[in-house]
Amino acid sequence: MLGPAEVRRLAAELDIRPTKKLGQNFVHDPNTVRKIVAAADLAQDDVVLEVGPGLGSLTLALLPSAAQVIAVEIDPPLAERLPQTVQELDPENAAKLHVVLKDALKVTQEDLPAQPTAIVANLPYNVAVPVVLHLLAELPSLQKGLVMVQAEVADRMAAKPGNKIYGVPSVKLAWYADARKAGSIGKNVFWPAPNVDSGLVSFRRHENLLSTVDxxxxxxxxxxxxxxxxxxxxxxxxxxxxxxxxxxxxxxxxxxxxxxxxxxxxxxxxxxx
Incomplete structure (x- = not known):
């Protein structure tokens, strides 16, 4: 697992300065990533899609709990370093990791080495909802997900009709899946600490399409x-x-x-x- 010291050491080695543009807030608390993996309710045969693995905090927690982890990373230095980090800290599970250098908003099944069954990710706040909706549309094999997003966005994604925060994200996610809030995450587990708290959203795809309408x-x-x-x-x-x-x-x-x-x-x- 990566603690605060390891996260800063890796960032210094790569000369990484977290940017708001890429929504980079790196988790440095092992208990938080364990909580996320537990809430994801993964099976040993799940192929997990992780978006924005960053320095690898969540990746390291996911690997023992899944058959494979496909990490989609947009930042080349981070994508290049991740396999090495996993090999150093968890060589037993290193072969399960596949890194894809790609913008998650442009990912298609052809970009991936296997068909993912679950998405588990700490998503950049500025693109969280578009990423989830894009991946559910592009990857019919995705059956469930657990994502960490800005607390306000988490509330909107899981909101039900009649609620003041119910809106476009709520309805569009409901087209694909049943969604619910799965927990709250404070600011201090990140480096750098964001200005807002985070929330966990769990969702499971409907067994059948709700309609054949376009x-x-x-x-x-x-x-x-x-x-x-x-x-x-x-x-x-x-x-x-x-x-x-x-x-x-x-x-x-x-x-x-x-x-x-x-x-x-x-x-x-x-x-x-």
């Missing part, structure tokens, strides 16, 4: 419904379709409701009409 069409409706949260659906969706009243009537959705009151199933009914 996902892009569905997401356009969701985006329109939340573009101006205070507007009713009738007003918010008018730009999306001039026949909004007829569509909502056929879908059995009250036009006076607001987007935050609709479940993903309600949005699906609108898209299907």
């Amino acid at each position: 996902r892009k069409k569905l997401f356009q409706i969701v985006d329109a419904a939340f573009a101006q949260r205070r507007k009713t659906l009738r007003s918010a969706l008018k730009a999306w379709s001039p026949n909004v009243d007829e569509i909502l009537a056929k879908a059995g959705v009250d036009p006076q409701q607001r987007g935050e009151q609709l479940s993903v199933i309600d949005f699906i009914r609108i898209a299907e009409v």
Whole structure:
């Protein structure tokens, strides 16, 4: 495991200065990474996708609990050093690691050496939701996930209809999976310490697609419904379709409701009409 001294030593060796642009906040507390792996509920045959492994704190905790770990890293020096770090600290499991130098927002199955079944990651705050949604869309083999994100984002991802923080991330994640909050993480387990706390979000993909409706069409409706949260659906969706009243009537959705009151199933009914 990497503690504070090891993290700083590796960073100094690589001349790494954590950047906000890449969302680099390195975990240096072994108990925190153990907590994340325990919450991920991995099986020994799981192929784990880790996004942004950084210096390897979480990677080292994941390797004994999975069949393989595919680490997707955008920063070349970090990607190059990670296999060496694992070989030095956990040679027994080093062969399980595969490092992919790539932007996670552009990853496809062709970039990966195996089909991942789970994602476990400390995600950069600025791209957390887009990364999760992209990977769920691109990698149908992904069945479950446990991600650490900004606390406010975690709340939004797991929010249910009727909640003030329920919004676009909540609905789009619900299209793919059932999501819930799985814990909170303080600032002091990171280097450098971020300005906000973090939260864990656990999700499991639905066994079957909720609908065969076109996902892009569905997401356009969701985006329109939340573009101006205070507007009713009738007003918010008018730009999306001039026949909004007829569509909502056929879908059995009250036009006076607001987007935050609709479940993903309600949005699906609108898209299907």
